[in-house]
Amino acid sequence: MYESERSSDSAGSGYVPPQDMAAEQSVLGAMLLSKNAIDPATDLLESRDFYRPAHELIFDVITDLSGRGEPADAITVAAELTRRGEIGRIGGAAYLHDLVQGVPIAANVDYYAEIVHEKAVLRRLVEVGQQVAQLGQSGTGEIQDIVDRAQKAVLDVDGTKSGEDYNVLSDLMSSTIDELEELETRSGEVHGVMSGFPDLDRLTTGFKxxxxxxxxxxxxxxxxxxxxxxxxxxxxxxxxxxxxxxxxxxxxxxxxxxxxxxxxxxxxxxxxxxxxxxxxxxxxxxxxxxxxxxxxxxxxxxxxxxxxxxxxxxxxxxxxxxxxxxxxxxxxxxxxxxxxxxxxxxxxxxxxxx
CATH class of the missing domain: 3.40.50.300 (P-loop containing nucleotide triphosphate hydrolases)
Known part of the structure; x- marks a missing residue:
């Protein structure tokens, strides 16, 4: 048996959060089938984007194996899950082979991943809406703190994996000075990709x-x-x-x-x-x-x-x-x-x- 679904659709309400099992299975099947599908999938998805906990676990193991430079196919993933004592959580090794057999085209992993991501965003919107409603109804704490917590939850909805891609100016100065010193030692010579047009290269010092x-x-x-x-x-x-x-x-x-x-x-x-x-x-x-x-x-x-x-x-x-x-x-x-x-x-x- 597979590990149970998210608890958010339980409690007898009959409500099923947004999800697409076929897309989740196709993403994982593509990743198991072709190593070229792993990077596109991990570029867009996080493990939390999968609705089924078993799928989240499989995704984590694939990315872990790939990150260590090891092959990540149905055999190696099953072996890793067995080593961790978690093979039963996904329904056994046979389920991994079912995923491989069921994927339509591995090259379409971008599209499958986009579907999974969209469903994950919709689920988080529902969850955040409920959280914000509870914050407003409770009315406890400073109003600004409540607003900050609500804003933080909303900003996390899309799950964008951009990290901290902003920088304080002072943090950039050290690397900027290093670059200036390097340029000075080169006396302005081109150090990027040269265009083949000398006048342009002198202006740009090459494409970076x-x-x-x-x-x-x-x-x-x-x-x-x-x-x-x-x-x-x-x-x-x-x-x-x-x-x-x-x-x-x-x-x-x-x-x-x-x-x-x-x-x-x-x-x-x-x-x-x-x-x-x-x-x-x-x-x-x-x-x-x-x-x-x-x-x-x-x-x-x-x-x-x-x-x-x-x-x-x-x-x-x-x-x-x-x-x-x-x-x-x-x-x-x-x-x-x-x-x-x-x-x-x-x-x-x-x-x-x-």
Missing amino acids: PGQMIVVAARPGVGKSTLGLDFVRNASIRQGLTSAIFSLEMTGSEIAMRLLSAEAKVSISHMRGGTVNKFDWDAISRTMPRVMSAPIVIDDSPNMTMPEIRSKARRIQKEHGLGLVVIDYLQLMTSGKRVENRQVEVSEFSRQMKL
């Missing part, structure tokens, strides 16, 4: 980790070409892994543009079939250099930001990742109902930092 750079211009003036130039310089010149997520050009078109730029052969000649002997010689000399460059291209149509984030995480984990180019934001869709297109594109920009 965590930065989001938006290239904005009217249609047809070369935004995509500039992005590919950044990729060429990062991957071919500096050996950094670059990822191109293109919703406009196909992978073969991107490859042709990269080869054209690197070989200095007109793209119109390549497309028009008018490449001469000298052009072919230049292409032949350039081909090995371009082929060996650590560039990953994804031209999947209708990509969403969660998909891009998940893929970028996998690329980072498998190859390292120095630069991400998305071409381009206006072609992306969220798959959700939004107030207007401007709000949707603004949300993409907000989610861009991986």
Whole structure:
């Protein structure tokens, strides 16, 4: 038997808090089935987000094993639960295999996790509403203390795992001085990802980790070409892994543009079939250099930001990742109902930092 459900739906009321067992099972099944599903799930979820206590326990064990660098599949998780004496709490080892067998597609773990998270937020809203009502009805204590406790409970509803991402200015000064001293010793030389344009690099001293750079211009003036130039310089010149997520050009078109730029052969000649002997010689000399460059291209149509984030995480984990180019934001869709297109594109920009 599984460990009993949350007590909040008991007391004979018949009320069942918001939850989705199929989504919870699919998240856990995906995590057990593929190690690539663990990071996307743990990025969004905490163990408390699961309604069934058994699922909370399984999630904790998977993340614990993964954090220790050990495999986390149905066999290893069952062994760990047995070692802890808790295998009975989930219904036995067979339930883990049922989770693996029941997951539709492991690659969709982002969507399953989002459902679980939304249900968890709704449950906490109900709980917080009851807590705030009790605080107001009791009327005991200082009014400001009651308000503070209510506000704290409400702020914790979404379960966002952002941690303390704010800093007091004084805490930042030490690292800022260290950076200034490091820049002084380099005499202004570029120490980030170089763009390939010396004047720009002198102004920026290179693109830094965590930065989001938006290239904005009217249609047809070369935004995509500039992005590919950044990729060429990062991957071919500096050996950094670059990822191109293109919703406009196909992978073969991107490859042709990269080869054209690197070989200095007109793209119109390549497309028009008018490449001469000298052009072919230049292409032949350039081909090995371009082929060996650590560039990953994804031209999947209708990509969403969660998909891009998940893929970028996998690329980072498998190859390292120095630069991400998305071409381009206006072609992306969220798959959700939004107030207007401007709000949707603004949300993409907000989610861009991986």
